[in-house]
Amino acid sequence: MEMKELLVEGKSKQIFQSGEPDKIIVHYKDTATAYNEIKIANIANKGIINNQISAIIYEQLEAAGIRTHFIRTLGKRDQLCRKVEIIPVEVIVRNIIAGSMCKRLGIPEGTKPLNTIYDLCYKNKNLGDPLINDHQAVALGLVTYDELEYIYGQTRRIDEVLSGLFAKIRITLVDFKIEFGRTPEGGIILADEISPDSCRLWDMDTGKKLDKDRFRRDMGKVIEGYNEILSRLKVEYAPDDCEIHEECGVFGIYNVKDAAQFVYYGLHSLQHRGQEACGIVTVDGEGRMMCKKDEGLVVEVFNQDNLSRLEGDKAIGHVRYSTAGGGGYDNVQPFVFHHHTGDFAVAHNGNIVNSSLLRKYLEKQGSLFHSTSDSEIIAHLIKKETNSEARIDAIMDALNMIEGGFAFVILTRNRLYACRDKYGLRPLSIARLGDGYVVSSETCAFDIIGAEYIRDVEPGEIICIDDKGIRSNHFSTFKRHKMCAMEYIYFARPDSTIEGCNVHAFRKESGRILYAEAPAEADIVVGVPDSSLSAAIGYSEASGIPYEMGLIKNRYIGRTFIQPSQELRENGVRLKLSSLKDIVKGKRVVLIDDSIVRGTTSKRIVRLLKDSGAAAVHVRIASPVYAYPCFYGVDTSKRRELIGASHTVEEIRKIIGADSLAYLSTKGLLEAGRRSDLCMACFDGLYPTELYDNAVELEI
Helix, strand or coil, X not given: CCEEEXXXXXXXXXXXXXXXCCEEEEEECCEEEECCCCEEEECCCHHHHHHHHHHHHHHHHHHCCCXXXXXXXXXXXXXXXXCCEEEEEEEEEECCXXXXXXXXXXXXXXXXXXXXXXXXXXXCHHHCCCEECHHHHHHXXXXXXXXXXXXXXXXXXXXXXHHHHXXXXXXXEEEEEEEEEECCCCCEEECCCCCCCCEEEEECCCCCECCCHHHHCCCCCHHHHHHHHHHHHHHHHCCCCCCCEECEEEEEEECCCCHHHHHHHHHHHCHXXXXXXXXXXXXCCCCCEEEEEEECCHHHHCCHHHHHCCCCCEEEEEEECCCCCCCCHHHCCCEEECCCCCCEEEEEEEEECCHHHHHHHHHHCCCCCCCCCCCHHHHHHHHCCCCCCCXXXXXXXXXXXXXXXXXXXXXXXXXXXXXECCCCCCCCEEEEECCEEEEECCCHHHHHHCCEEEEECCCCEEEEEECCEEEEEECCCXXXXXXXXXXXXHHCCCCCEECCEEHHHHHHHHHHHHHHHCCCCCCEEEECCXXXXXXXXXXXXXXXXXECCCEEECCCCCCCCCCCCHHHHHCCHHHHEEECHHHHCCCEEEEEECCCCCCHHHHHHHHHHHHCCCXXXXXXXXXXXXXXXXXXXXXXXXXXXXXXXXXXXXXXXXXXXXXXXXXXXXXXXXXXCCCCCCECHHHHCCCCCCCHHHHHHHCC
């Protein structure tokens, strides 16, 4: 989504006109102000945290039937919102007397009024936003009495929802201020952020202030208070489907008629690796590159009409989740670049850990970036001056400057390149299809189009495919086979084979080893659909405890699913999983899952089984304790948000409500794949690369 004209420059936000006339983009800044901007500071990442907090709150308000201008987040700092005409009257809600009201009335801070106080404020910066009454607001033409009545009704409802929301995470909503706006149809909706910048939020148990007062009154690090709010909100209200996400999947094809059609089916097979956006680039017979990409699922973005216009026998495709750089149309891949040496397109799976340093270097060299994605960096490195005119030399030079985990597919007029990082962190495989070739993030995509698997791209290798066939180059002599362990545990489809090991077989063996390491006395074994089912089968076979389908996944919950009620949102796992009550009732259940990240989903699933009558729920995790964030293309939280980083196994057991809890050991994980090495940094903190600016995310 493109930012256009700057409409409003606020104290803590900027508002831009988007590419659509009826929508705006709200950009959250790091600026903090107090005392009518006498006190000003920039607090690193404050805007990112406020964006996340306000997005969760907006979603909860919408679920409760309160209309807001919020549509969705676009990235780390941006929100797409409906464009409205702001009503220049702000409502201040005071549940407890604090701040300026204490001084004005001489009442001690913390005094609770008999009834909630609603103050009106005239939004006029030059006048200092003075308080006004209802009659003055109407007399000045700012609002009508009918509109005021509606605004007060909505405000009371917002206060009720927010007070309950924060109370559930042991936070008192002391006061907050909000604005409303008129839609083009004349309706009135909430059009103001609700975050620690605009609320007073006190910890119920300690009284500690977690809001902007930390800045106003020098009461401790602001970011710590804001992070505390965010982490609590995520535990209670985060969607069940966003614990861990693989960032991307890539697919390429060479010398196959109607290449785009095959890429479409390949991307459909890789859809589990990215469900936010997708795209295809082809090269036609005259060497012209054609591109179709957009936000959405493969079946939403592509149809027979637009696929038929993507002519040619060479193509690359991409599916993505947004991690580095965030979402939005500008970050949808593949990227197409025009250069005097020839046009080329790039698609990328993974993450470049030294991206910020490379971006600064390239910008000093004159590069202009069109996206915030780290994937664009490879193209600028390829385009920079090189001593050789050969494209392969430019690619090799570029890859040697990049640090991290990656799989690139690069399409030119005459060639397809497939590149894999020197650590072997991200998967990439090659297959034959007729007289042509195919490359893919996973081998499952070969099966659907009838391609025959040849081999994996080796770590540090560049495969060049052209009319001469396949040629191999190596950009690095330093090579490791540190495949991401989570590919086997969680990301890859069970029918994929990664570096010679079938994913289903790996998971099944991990379940068998998990039983040997952590047996449980139980009546049935139940796996959490889908990635844990293979491990559950293995645990059942090793233990002799019957495997049962105790949980059913609702496969029709999609991105466009209608917003459920507040009650269902709070028990959100029920929307995506249901239990077979007759199967689990009265039974001691061994629940097999692949990982516990924040604990949100595990807590809800255990509660679901016990509500269905399970006599006991023994949780067994087919991986080690997840305690460190990934920086190589997996969308995980900062370390402080990972439950395994700051809690013992026994503490986690209590939090999720299990009768017992045990994890697979790192030794058992390696044994399951008959491997001597894997990247297990998310378990042991032993990262194979330098982390550069990312190291700050390791703080607890």
